Amino acid sequence: MSLLKIEDLHKIYPNGTHALKGVSLSVEEGEFLVIIGLSGSGKSTLLRSINRLIEPTSGTIEFMGKNITHVHGRELRELKTKIGMVFQQFNLIKRRSVLANVITGKLGSLGTLQSILERFPDSVIEEAKKNLEIVGIPEKADLRADSLSGGQQQRVAIARSLMQNPKLLLADEPVASLDPATSNSVMQYFEKVNKEFGTTVICNLHFLSLVRRYATRVIALKQGEVIYEGQPEEIDEAWFKKIYGEEAEEVEIR
Amino acid sequence: MSKHKSIVDPHKIIKDRKDREEKVNLVKAALLDAFFVFYSIVVVQRAVYYKFWLELRELPFSWSEIGAFAILSLAAGALWASSRTSISARLFSIHKDNRITKYSVEIFGWFLFNITFIAGWMITRVSLVDLFTKEGIEGANRIFGSLLSPELGIFDEALFAIIETVYIALVATIVSIPLTLALSFLTARNLMKDNKVQAVVYYFFRVILNFIRSIEPLIWAIVFSVWVGIGPYAGMIALLVHTIASNAKLYSEAIESIEEGPVEAITATGANKFQVIWYAVVPQIVLPFLSFTIYRWDINVRMATIIGLVGGGGIGTMLMQYQGLAKWNEVGLIVIMIAVVVWIMDYVSAKIREAIY
Incomplete structure (x- = not known):
């Protein structure tokens, strides 16, 4: 049974933009699926439909064998606790400490009063520290989040998502605002999470060199439709031009 | 496992939404145009004609006259907006992109601004004479003098x-x-x-x-x-x-x-x-x-x-x-x-x- 199964998914935004036009795909457990495509091709919309940050217009999404297309309330929050998410802009709480930011990953399983009074069980604090060690920055725990570099902030975001012990980790262009060297090091943490903990990863990426290096499978979106599905090494010149347009040329980053 | 296949047609949703939006905008534009016309008639009649031209002190007023203006304006607004060349059609972006629209927006806009200013001038009873009367200036002197010697x-x-x-x-x-x-x-x-x-x-x-x-x-x-x-x-x-x-x-x-x-x-x-x-x-x-x-x-x-x-x-x-x-x-x-x-x-x-x- 697939971990995730999407069928004929459509999304129309209130302004009339038809962002997804009948996307179907399935993801097996343990995969590192990379989604590529131009800006505006629907990559972010697809990712946000999976953890239901946005409401799909039609179609179905099955996660762990359950139809989650229209779950709401407590059920929706429970779904979200099982799916971690990392964003292009890191989306940390800038004014709070790194440790506090990591702990927020656990909010879904903490009580409201407890979390507002910020009385966290020692086990949660320990777990947060352990996750900071996994992403290699345990010494930054007490610093303010916005005092860290971009790459470090993204690692904090990964640690935050690890607090959820996610079955699935979504990454929306996680390295798009980082320099090439930092990009590679951040991607290695996704690889580590994927290989060591067996967490399934779905990641939107721009650079093909990163795609070839980390993806176990690739899907390409163009104007809201899946136009390619296959192994990363099978994307040749012709496919590249088809995905990114005739004028595109591949740039290498290492 | 039960799956509910969706019966929604996304393309129809988009088309319906566009149609509805267009209709709503047309009605809004017609009403706004009607208001503009109504406003122009009333201001021109009362401020420009009665007050400025005839120099009446007491302005005549009747509800039936206002009612007639309103009906006339509604008709004019509806016609004008549906021609898609009016100022409101432009405001709600349902206008035809041609010269008539351009002129009607510019000329009517300028007209509205001017009659509004004239009406404002009349209503506030601006008078340079009052600012410089002898008694007035003496009073001001007295007060300022006292204020300055607390x-x-x-x-x-x-x-x-x-x-x-x-x-x-x-x-x-x-x-x-x-x-x-x-x-x-x-x-x-x-x-x-x-x-x-x-x-x-x-x-x-x-x-x-x-x-x-x-x-x-x-x-x-x-x-x-x-x-x-x-x-x-x-x-x-x-x-x-x-x-x-x-x-x-x-x-x-x-x-x-x-x-x-x-x-x-x-x-x-x-x-x-x-x-x-x-x-x-x-x-x-x-x-x-x-x-x-x-x-x-x-x-x-x-x-x-x-x-x-x-x-x-x-x-x-x-x-x-x-x-x-x-x-x-x-x-x-x-x-x-x-x-x-x-x-x-x-x-x-x-x-x-x-x-x-």
Whole structure:
């Protein structure tokens, strides 16, 4: 049974933009699926439909064998606790400490009063520290989040998502605002999470060199439709031009 | 496992939405054009024709005439908007992109501006003659002269009164904080868009706060001086009510302009609404809230001086008494003291707000 199964998914935004036009795909457990495509091709919309940050217009999404297309309330929050998410802009709480930011990953399983009074069980604090060690920055725990570099902030975001012990980790262009060297090091943490903990990863990426290096499978979106599905090494010149347009040329980053 | 296949056709949704939007915009444009035409007819008739041309003192008025204008305007508006060359068609972006539209927008827009200015000139009875009458200038001389030679004998009395004023403002500001906080979350659009109940709560409080805010503290002071009796307490409540209404708007606007990223991230962890607000919203709004509140204290001191004029206590009440007795030297001292205190408050609050950021 697939971990995730999407069928004929459509999304129309209130302004009339038809962002997804009948996307179907399935993801097996343990995969590192990379989604590529131009800006505006629907990559972010697809990712946000999976953890239901946005409401799909039609179609179905099955996660762990359950139809989650229209779950709401407590059920929706429970779904979200099982799916971690990392964003292009890191989306940390800038004014709070790194440790506090990591702990927020656990909010879904903490009580409201407890979390507002910020009385966290020692086990949660320990777990947060352990996750900071996994992403290699345990010494930054007490610093303010916005005092860290971009790459470090993204690692904090990964640690935050690890607090959820996610079955699935979504990454929306996680390295798009980082320099090439930092990009590679951040991607290695996704690889580590994927290989060591067996967490399934779905990641939107721009650079093909990163795609070839980390993806176990690739899907390409163009104007809201899946136009390619296959192994990363099978994307040749012709496919590249088809995905990114005739004028595109591949740039290498290492 | 049961799967419900979707029967929604996305393309139809898009088309329906466009059609509906187009129709709604056309109706809006027709109504707005009708209003423009109606306004033009009335202003031209009354201000330009009756007042300026015929120089009538008493303007004739009849409801049946107004009614006839309204019907005429509605017809004209509907015709004009449906030709898609009107000013409103342009405003709602359903216009034909041609020369007729361009001219009708430019010429009619210029026409509306001019008749509005002429009407305004008539209504405010602008007169250079009144500014330079002999008696007028003598009166002004007398008052300015007295104000510039203040009576120091009432300094102690004025000092106590102005301290009372500052405290009225302070208490009103402090008491407003918790209530404003609660209301600002309930009137922030981005937090209240999840379901219908939230939308109802949002509009309910918005309407009430808008109503309260649109009534000046001076008028609230009149209401409360009847309710709780003349004095500082009435002034304080009047300020409090208005402070809550205006700051709730500022606060909720601050909430609406926060970065959405952290909200999205915390929501994605499966956190509930309270947790999202506490972790993703609150840290982003603490500083603006503090800044608004301090600024409001400064505004409240200024308002508290005015509120005294209608029985809200403090220095304003004192000012009113001496003004009533035409003791302009005493009034002079009070005005100077108000100016000094307001200036100090202004300076202090600006410094504190600078230090926060």
